[in-house]
Amino acid sequence: MDADSKVEHPGIWTGNELQQHPDWCYELTPEDLIELEKAHRSTSALPLDEITKANFELADFGQRLKTIQDNLENSIGATRITGFPVHRFEEETARRIFWGMSNHIGTPVSQSAKGERIFSVRNEGYTDSDNRQRGPNTNRKLSFHSDRSDVISFLCWKQAKSGGENQLVHSMALHNTILEKRPDLLQELYQPIYYKRHNVDSGNALPWCKQPIFSITEGHFACNILRVLIERAYAMPELPDLTDQQREALDFVEETASDPTLHFAFRQNPGDMLFINNFTVLHRRSAFEDHPEPDLRRHIYRIWLSVPNSRPLSPLFEDNYGATNAGALRGGMKPID
Numbered sequence: 001m002d003a004d005s006k007v008e009h010p011g012i013w014t015g016n017e018l019q020q021h022p023d024w025c026y027e028l029t030p031e032d033l034i035e036l037e038k039a040h041r042s043t044s045a046l047p048l049d050e051i052t053k054a055n056f057e058l059a060d061f062g063q064r065l066k067t068i069q070d071n072l073e074n075s076i077g078a079t080r081i082t083g084f085p086v087h088r089f090e091e092e093t094a095r096r097i098f099w100g101m102s103n104h105i106g107t108p109v110s111q112s113a114k115g116e117r118i119f120s121v122r123n124e125g126y127t128d129s130d131n132r133q134r135g136p137n138t139n140r141k142l143s144f145h146s147d148r149s150d151v152i153s154f155l156c157w158k159q160a161k162s163g164g165e166n167q168l169v170h171s172m173a174l175h176n177t178i179l180e181k182r183p184d185l186l187q188e189l190y191q192p193i194y195y196k197r198h199n200v201d202s203g204n205a206l207p208w209c210k211q212p213i214f215s216i217t218e219g220h221f222a223c224n225i226l227r228v229l230i231e232r233a234y235a236m237p238e239l240p241d242l243t244d245q246q247r248e249a250l251d252f253v254e255e256t257a258s259d260p261t262l263h264f265a266f267r268q269n270p271g272d273m274l275f276i277n278n279f280t281v282l283h284r285r286s287a288f289e290d291h292p293e294p295d296l297r298r299h300i301y302r303i304w305l306s307v308p309n310s311r312p313l314s315p316l317f318e319d320n321y322g323a324t325n326a327g328a329l330r331g332g333m334k335p336i337d
Helices: 030-042 060-074 091-103 171-181 183-189 227-234 244-257 315-321
Strands: 025-027 078-082 107-109 119-121 151-158 166-170 193-196 208-211 214-217 220-223 264-266 273-277 281-285 299-306
Touching: 030 060, 030 091, 060 078, 060 273, 091 107, 091 151, 091 299, 166 171, 171 183, 171 220, 171 244, 171 281, 183 244, 193 227, 208 315, 227 244, 273 281
Parallel strands: 025 078
Antiparallel strands: 078 273, 107 299, 119 299, 151 273, 151 299, 166 264, 166 281, 193 208, 214 220
């Protein structure tokens, strides 16, 4: 398998094929909810960041989460869990149960220099000049991208008045479509490209790094892209400008992924959880309009996870991920001590 070859994998899907796959959606059973509430009660005296897989005990449901962990890496790369009755819980209880469940998939890593390991995705109203602004805390449409972790997990606490639709695309299907339509651009996407350090990544001493969009390491495919940090890097005076070929290739990634026959679109309902493999599935969100009442506004919790069954990565990912060997604890942002 190389940059000139079609990627073959049993979990590749396009468009609406995802919702037909048995690994896509799991509905919580009454027995699962009993286990979750029992695990919550047994850890209720602990600070949230001291809740782990070991003490958030899930017997039968823990096996289901282990299956989901395997499916994320070796099957379709995305799972939606439904049936979590958020209306029955206080917000902090829901957060703690979501945290405990996520710990059965992997190890939460920091999402900022502050060391935040569970992040609120909501419109904070920051201005464009505010360094705290990042895509997730606006109400704007986001481009297809991946986050800096093996797996990303979401819990929908409140949904927007309108909009806020999720769109997922399998990055191997994306790769193969680009290979078919524009093989010249695919070659460009295998080359390292500059990324600027994120505004909230101030614990990172490096002002920029380089990594490819598509890569194959020890026979394992990976796709990773965050266009906003690429654009910021090439705007830096000490770095070169994007070439016309690079810009065309990046534009073609978004154009191709936006094809409704290639991606799957849906809207999370309150209580829905979503787990995505960041190296095999890209995601984006449509713009949204919030409810005027503050307590009804869109609010989704996000956790970045390093998983023990992860794939090896190109050595070029070391600056951004900290480690590249399979199963390593990696990803996230270095907290400032």
